[in-house]
Structures are given as structure tokens and as C-alpha cells.
């Protein structure tokens with residue numbers, strides 16, 4: 622039987638980043654159902670870093686992750702323009718107020734400036750707000766780097782090892798997997814959309830983490846989206862699109878359909894809705910739909926992440942509810958969680974954060 626101090630269930634960006642940040646200060650085992658860690662949400666994201674995304678209580682985690690992501694070369698310039706038609710104008714004003722409070726750099730664009738930045742933008746869109754610090758994230762590189770750091774520090778990674786049983790044994794846990802059993806003092810729930818199932822196996826608190834489907838379509842258009850154009854985000858949350866290599870673009874209808882955790886596939890209707898909204902936004906012609914995919918974004922009821930020890934099951938630690946911001950917040954979230962697990966002071970990048978905001982105990 623594999624012995625560990627900390628067993629982390631799930632080797633997506635959450636589990637991998639946490640194993641990397643714990644480093645060699647504990648014996649860590651990462652346990653993953655799939656043969657390919659990153660197969661689920663982590664491998665399906667839109668890959669951007671935006672300080673305004675997720676709201677004011679997520680922003681400190683995003684901002685605190687910047688130094689790590691930039692320092693190790695995982696961020697690339699992109700920029701973002703939030704646009705609004707008459708229906709979205711009050712949301713755009715609200716976003717500007719949030720950005721001012723969080724000191725996220727931004728600038729208003731009038732219609733003339735908007736037209737120059739987004740040629741072919743339909744006249745209904747009269748107002749825009751730039752977010753110049755927005756970046757693309759090299760998600761594959763980041764996830765691979767976290768896994769490599771974890772392995773170098775001595776962590777073992779079990780794949781094809783779906784966890785089917787979690788039982789209290791002595792002062793720790795016996796975790797049954799399809800690739801053998803693991804004995805660990807602490808069990809970490811980093812199972813993304815499956816977080817409720819893992820909590821149920823351990824008889825932990827029933828914190829409801831709901832998965833929602835989100836769709837992205839890769840398109841070619843005429844004109845092609847210039848590669849240096851920013852991410853274009855609708856203030857009312859009806860779509861976003863950004864350039865992709867080879868003159869393509871990625872378009873999402875910003876859908877959020879509650880589903881059971883599973884290997885999710887895109888629905889034709891969501892792709893059609895995305896294209897319809899896109900064509901009502903710019904006068905570009907959709908030439909080809911190359912591919913589409915969907916992934917799960919999993920949220921707690923208050924849409925904040927859940928990091929910390931469970932109130933009911935001793936030695937059961939939540940690292941779940943990363944919603945639509947799990948990549949961009951990964952370094953800071955993992956630093957915070959590693960410090961909690963190892964009972965250490967919070968390291969510099971996250972020293973100003975209040976872990977109580979994200980505690981599972983807020984639902985007790």
C-alpha cells in the first residue's frame with residue numbers, strides 16, 4: 622500500500638499546483654482517474670488571465686498569482702475590451718466601479734475608439750472598457766510545470782487510479798483506488814466537478830459544488846481576427862471571443878448549464894447561439910466552424926472557491942470550486958492551501974489574503 626502524508630485526489634491544475642507548492646515538505650501522492658492529467662476542465666479552458674474575472678473576492682487571488690505566472694514565462698500579452706450595448710451599459714459601469722476598487726488598470730473607450738480597436742463592430746455597441754493587463758496563459762505549459770515540480774520534489778502521480786473509497790483508519794485515511802490503496806494522514810479533495818462525490822465518500826460536509834457546462838467554438842472568419850487583437854468580452858455575459866493561432870478565433874456563448882459531472886461534450890444549440898450572438902456583434906462572416914468543445918466550471922453556492930479543512934471529517938481538506946478562474950488563480954490558491962496544510966505562515970505573495978473568506982466552514 623502507498624503511504625503518504627497528503628493524498629490529493631485529482632491531478633488537474635488544482636491538484637498539480639498544490640503538490641508543487643507543498644514540494645518536499647511532505648510525502649505527497651496525486652491520484653487521478655484519467656491516464657492523462659488535465660483531460661477535464663484544465664485542458665478545456667479559454668486560457669486567459671483577467672483580474673476582473675470572477676469578481677472582487679477572486680481578484681486578490683488572480684493578482685497574487687501574477688508574479689509566479691509572469692516570472693516563469695506562462696503569460697503572454699493579450700489585453701481585453703469589455704463592450705456594451707444599451708442593455709449592458711449598467712453592467713459595464715458596475716465593472717468599472719469594481720476595477721477602480723480593486724485597482725485594476727482600465728480605460729473607457731468611446732464609439733470612435735471602439736471602432737478603431739474592433740473594426741466592423743456593430744453600431745449598437747457604443748461603450749467599451751479596456752483591461753490592458755489581461756493576458757493569455759500557456760495552460761499546458763503551466764500544468765506540466767506544476768506536475769514536473771511535484772515529481773522533482775518526490776511526489777508520486779498515480780494515473781488510471783479512480784478513487785472509489787475513502788475511509789477513516791486510525792488517525793488518517795485509507796483511500797481505495799482502481800490502481801491500489803493509499804494510506805495518508807490528510808486527504809485533499811481537488812476533484813473539480815467530482816468534488817461532491819469525493820466528499821460523500823469521506824462523509825465530509827455536504828458543500829454543494831455544482832458543475833456547469835461551458836462551450837467554446839473555434840472559427841475562421843472573413844475578415845480573420847488579427848492575432849494581436851484583444852479578448853472581446855460582452856459586459857452582459859452573452860459571449861466572448863479572442864484570436865487563436867492561424868487567423869482563427871475562439872468564441873464562447875458564455876453558457877452556464879448545470880449538469881452532473883461527466884466527460885462533457887458541446888451541444889449544437891450552444892454553438893449556434895454563440896455564432897448568432899457573434900454575428901450580431903461584428904459584421905465579420907463566419908467561414909468555417911473548425912471544432913467545438915465544452916468543459917465544466919464548478920462553483921460553490923456563493924461562487925467563491927473552497928479551500929480549507931472540513932468541519933465534519935477530520936483531516937479532509939477542500940481544494941475545490943475553482944469555477945471559471947482556476948488557472949489564473951492557481952499559484953496563489955496553491956500557496957495559500959499549502960501553508961494551511963503544512964501549518965506554516967502565508968508566504969509573501971498571499972500574505973495579505975484572508976483564508977477565512979474561502980473556508981468550507983463558511984457554510985456550516
Ligand SMILES: Cc1cc2nc3c(=O)[nH]c(=O)nc-3n(C[C@H](O)[C@H](O)[C@H](O)COP(=O)(O)OP(=O)(O)OC[C@H]3O[C@@H](n4cnc5c(N)ncnc54)[C@H](O)[C@@H]3O)c2cc1C
Pocket residue numbers: 630631632633634635636652653654655658659660661662663664665666667668669670782783784785811812813814815819835836837915916917918941943944945946947948949950
Ligand atoms: C470553457 C472553459 C473556459 C475556461 N476558461 C478559463 C480561463 O480563461 N481562465 C481560468 O483561469 N480558468 C478558466 N476556466 C476554468 C478552469 O478550467 C477550471 O477552474 C480549472 O481547470 C479547474 O481545475 P481542477 O483541477 O479543479 O479541475 P479538473 O481539471 O477537472 O481536475 C479535476 C481532476 O479530478 C479527477 N478526478 C475526479 N474524480 C476523481 C476520482 N474519484 N478519483 C481520482 N481522480 C478524480 C478528474 O479526472 C480531473 O482530472 C475555464 C473552464 C472552462 C470549462
